[in-house]
Amino acid sequence: MPADLPMLTLADAAAWSRWLGRSADTSRGVWLTLAKKGTTTPTSLTYAQRYTPRTAKSTWSQRNVAHVARLEAQGGRMTARGWRAVEAARADGRWDAAYAGSAAVASGTGTGAEQLLPPEFLAAVAGVPDAQAMWEVLTSRNRFAIYHRLHALKTQAGRERRVAAFVDMLARGETPYPQKQKAEPKSKSKSKSKFTPKSDSDSNLNSKQERPVANPIPIENE
Numbered sequence: 001m002p003a004d005l006p007m008l009t010l011a012d013a014a015a016w017s018r019w020l021g022r023s024a025d026t027s028r029g030v031w032l033t034l035a036k037k038g039t040t041t042p043t044s045l046t047y048a049q050r051y052t053p054r055t056a057k058s059t060w061s062q063r064n065v066a067h068v069a070r071l072e073a074q075g076g077r078m079t080a081r082g083w084r085a086v087e088a089a090r091a092d093g094r095w096d097a098a099y100a101g102s103a104a105v106a107s108g109t110g111t112g113a114e115q116l117l118p119p120e121f122l123a124a125v126a127g128v129p130d131a132q133a134m135w136e137v138l139t140s141r142n143r144f145a146i147y148h149r150l151h152a153l154k155t156q157a158g159r160e161r162r163v164a165a166f167v168d169m170l171a172r173g174e175t176p177y178p179q180k181q182k183a184e185p186k187s188k189s190k191s192k193s194k195f196t197p198k199s200d201s202d203s204n205l206n207s208k209q210e211r212p213v214a215n216p217i218p219i220e221n222e
Contacts, residue, residue, distance in 0.1 A: 007031045007033060008033065029052030033046050033047075034048070060099075068086055097151075099151050100116050101144075102143075117147055117150065124164070131168075136183065137182070138179070142179060146176060
C-alpha cells in the first residue's frame with residue numbers, strides 16, 4: 001500500500017460521504033483525521049486512520065459482511081461500487097471465508113477458540129506444556145494475529161507448517177507482537193513440533209491503520 005497517502009480532514013460523516021462520492025474511483029486512499037471520543041472541535045486530540053480501496057484479493061471480515069446488510073437495510077445505502085466489490089467476493093469465495101473479529105477469539109480457551117481456531121493448532125499447543133502456558137497468557141491482539149494468519153492460509157500443507165511454527169514460537173516464550181506478560185516455563189527443555197516451519201506469506205489484513213496527528217490540517221469546507 002502507498003506510504004505517501006494524503007491527509008484528509010472533514011467536518012462530519014456527511015462530508016466524508018460526499019468526498020467518497022467524488023473521489024472513490026480515482027483516489028489511492030487517504031489518512032482520514034478523526035477526533036478522539038469526546039472531542040468536539042479540531043485540536044491535537046486527533047488521530048488518523050488509513051482508508052484505501054479494496055483490491056481483488058482483499059479479505060473480508062464478518063463485521064464488514066454485517067455492515068453490508070445493515071447499509072442495505074437502511075434504505076439502500078450501498079453504492080454500485082460497493083456492490084461490485086461484494087459480488088466479486090461472493091464469486092471467488094472471499095465472502096464465505098470472512099474472518100471473525102478479535103473479540104470472538106480473545107477468550108482463547110472457551111467456545112470462541114474451539115469454534116474458530118483450527119483443532120490441530122489447539123491440539124498441538126496442548127501437547128507442548130511451554131506453548132500451552134504461553135497461549136494461556138497471550139494478549140487478545142496476539143491471539144487474533146495467530147487466528148487470522150492461520151485462517152488466511154489456503155492449503156493444508158501451509159497450515160501444518162504455520163501451526164508448527166506458532167507452537168515452536170510460543171514454546172520459546174515469543175509472540176507475534178511484543179507483550180509484557182510471559183509464561184512460567186513448564187519444562188527445562190523446549191519441545192519441538194514434528195513439522196519443520198517454512199515461510200508462508202502473511203495475509204494482508206487490509207485493516208485500518210492508525211497514527212497520531214499532532215497538528216491536523218484545517219477542516220475542508222463542504
